Amino acid sequence: MRRYLQWRGYEVQYVQNFTDIDDKILNRANAEGTSMQEVSERYIQAYFEDIRRLNVIDASDYPRVTENISAIHQLIQELEKKGYAYAIDGDVYYKVQNFSEYGKLSGRSLDDMQAGASGRVDSEDSLGKKKQNPFDFALWKAAKPGEPAWNSPWGVGRPGWHIECSAMVKALLGDTIDIHSGGGDLVFPHHENEIAQSEVITLKPLARYWMHNGMVTVNSEKMSKSLGNFTTIRQLLDRGVEPNALRLFVLQAHYRKPLDFTEDAIASAENAWKTLKEGLLFGYQYGQQLGIGDWGVGTRDWGLGSRKGKTNTQCPMPHDATCYMPGNPSTAVAPPCPNPYVESFQKAMDDDFNTPTSLAVLFELAKELRRQGNLLTHQGKTDTSSETIQQQWQTLVHLAQVLGLEAVPKDETDAKQERLSNADIETLIQQRQNARKQRNFAASDLIRDQLQGVGVTLIDKPDGTTVWH
Numbered sequence: 001m002r003r004y005l006q007w008r009g010y011e012v013q014y015v016q017n018f019t020d021i022d023d024k025i026l027n028r029a030n031a032e033g034t035s036m037q038e039v040s041e042r043y044i045q046a047y048f049e050d051i052r053r054l055n056v057i058d059a060s061d062y063p064r065v066t067e068n069i070s071a072i073h074q075l076i077q078e079l080e081k082k083g084y085a086y087a088i089d090g091d092v093y094y095k096v097q098n099f100s101e102y103g104k105l106s107g108r109s110l111d112d113m114q115a116g117a118s119g120r121v122d123s124e125d126s127l128g129k130k131k132q133n134p135f136d137f138a139l140w141k142a143a144k145p146g147e148p149a150w151n152s153p154w155g156v157g158r159p160g161w162h163i164e165c166s167a168m169v170k171a172l173l174g175d176t177i178d179i180h181s182g183g184g185d186l187v188f189p190h191h192e193n194e195i196a197q198s199e200v201i202t203l204k205p206l207a208r209y210w211m212h213n214g215m216v217t218v219n220s221e222k223m224s225k226s227l228g229n230f231t232t233i234r235q236l237l238d239r240g241v242e243p244n245a246l247r248l249f250v251l252q253a254h255y256r257k258p259l260d261f262t263e264d265a266i267a268s269a270e271n272a273w274k275t276l277k278e279g280l281l282f283g284y285q286y287g288q289q290l291g292i293g294d295w296g297v298g299t300r301d302w303g304l305g306s307r308k309g310k311t312n313t314q315c316p317m318p319h320d321a322t323c324y325m326p327g328n329p330s331t332a333v334a335p336p337c338p339n340p341y342v343e344s345f346q347k348a349m350d351d352d353f354n355t356p357t358s359l360a361v362l363f364e365l366a367k368e369l370r371r372q373g374n375l376l377t378h379q380g381k382t383d384t385s386s387e388t389i390q391q392q393w394q395t396l397v398h399l400a401q402v403l404g405l406e407a408v409p410k411d412e413t414d415a416k417q418e419r420l421s422n423a424d425i426e427t428l429i430q431q432r433q434n435a436r437k438q439r440n441f442a443a444s445d446l447i448r449d450q451l452q453g454v455g456v457t458l459i460d461k462p463d464g465t466t467v468w469h
């Protein structure tokens with residue numbers, strides 16, 4: 001999302017907060033005999049390690065709750081002053097009844113919710129005596145013995161969960177933010193409560209857009225820590241799943257939809273990445289053969305700066321049009337000129353970040369390049385002009401980069417190693433025939449899959465021979 005907005009010419013300030021204090025962290029620290037800080041720090045570092053392996057750009061800021069206690073105090077005091085909060089026995093609660101718009105994000109009405117929750121007692125108010133309404137929520141909690149705690153106007157305690165986000169948004173970004181994101185499981189009560197806390201103070205919308213991602217599911221159930229049905233990013237990467245394959249796994253579904261995690265889905269994302277990677281490496285493999293040098297490979301200053309109204313004089317295509325200038329280029333490949341692929345990609349992404357459709361554009365290009373590559377390898381020529389192929393490749397590299405998908409050969413020989421001659425293919429087919437005769441199907445499947453991975457499909461004929469394309 002961030003890369004796309006930058007590519008469209010927006011300046012993006014992206015703040016991502018860490019909840020470094022909550023009941024689960026405290027329980028873990030107690031179980032381990034360590035401190036809350038120690039547990040939080042360990043998982044924050046683990047998070048950075050994993051997310052960077054996935055090629056996710058760092059946020060502009062990573063505020064933590066424990067670093068924003070005074071901003072939290074200030075907000076709670078303002079809420080109290082305006083009659084939206086009340087203190088009782090060292091706790092402070094938000095009075096939902098006083099906010100007439102409570103429930104507007106999730107489409108719930110307080111009256112309906114109250115009817116459905118009569119007699120309900122929750123863990124924040126174990127005796128059911130402190131809250132005036134069961135949907136009032138804690139802004140500040142009196143400290144229990146042994147818990148980390150801060151002095152406050154209401155006594156020693158710690159912040160409730162929801163207030164941290166309102167306080168950090170206000171402190172770091174201002175009254176209204178453009179986009180607020182988060183998991184769909186947070187719409188109620190978390191985001192609803194954020195709105196309630198922020199908007200009665202600022203009298204402005206908290207966010208212009210809410211982007212809620214669908215849940216990753218396992219057998220149609222949410223993948224979660226508490227259910228224990230999770231596989232971590234690290235487990236997947238450590239067993240050899242490529243970061244880009246994981247990206248594809250996520251991007252192939254629209255972000256608002258659920259995403260079912262299965263081994264088959266990961267395997268199919270890995271296959272998809274092989275196809276895309278082949279396309280992304282095309283220029284490094286065939287640029288020389290097509291007689292147009294390295295196509296900008298090695299030049300690292302393409303298109304820096306704003307995309308608006310600038311003509312890229314370095315564009316290798318003979319034309320007058322404005323070339324695309326991504327805000328954050330990290331590849332050494334020249335940007336493409338305007339073309340229907342770029343338009344389709346942009347149209348899909350402008351439609352609430354429709355990544356499945358935008359990926360289809362990438363695969364169309366990758367498959368076309370694979371076709372060209374096969375022709376060049378096996379016939380030594382193609383009917384399509386070098387300029388056209390060059391544009392297709394540059395388009396693919398740049399659009400893929402907008403989705404954080406990148407592939408660069410480790411060294412120049414690397415790419416060539418993946419190139420098989422006709423004789424190589426025939427030899428592999430023969431080896432596969434031998435394996436099949438010996439009923440070693442694991443070996444024969446491996447050869448077929450390896451060939452498929454580089455774009456060579458084998459077709460077994462009824463007469464026992466194998467042809468390929």
Ligand SMILES: Nc1ncnc2c1ncn2[C@@H]1O[C@H](COP(=O)(O)OP(=O)(O)OP(=O)(O)O)[C@@H](O)[C@H]1O
Pocket residue numbers: 024182183184185186213214215216217222223224225226227
């Ligand atoms: N299965 C999931 N798919 C997508 N996002 C998720 C999923 N589970 C949690 N999130 C998001 O991750 C963030 C952290 O959530 P949280 O710590 O509550 O995880 P959790 O696994 O649901 O925890 P627990 O099971 O202990 O309640 C939230 O933004 C949440 O919306």
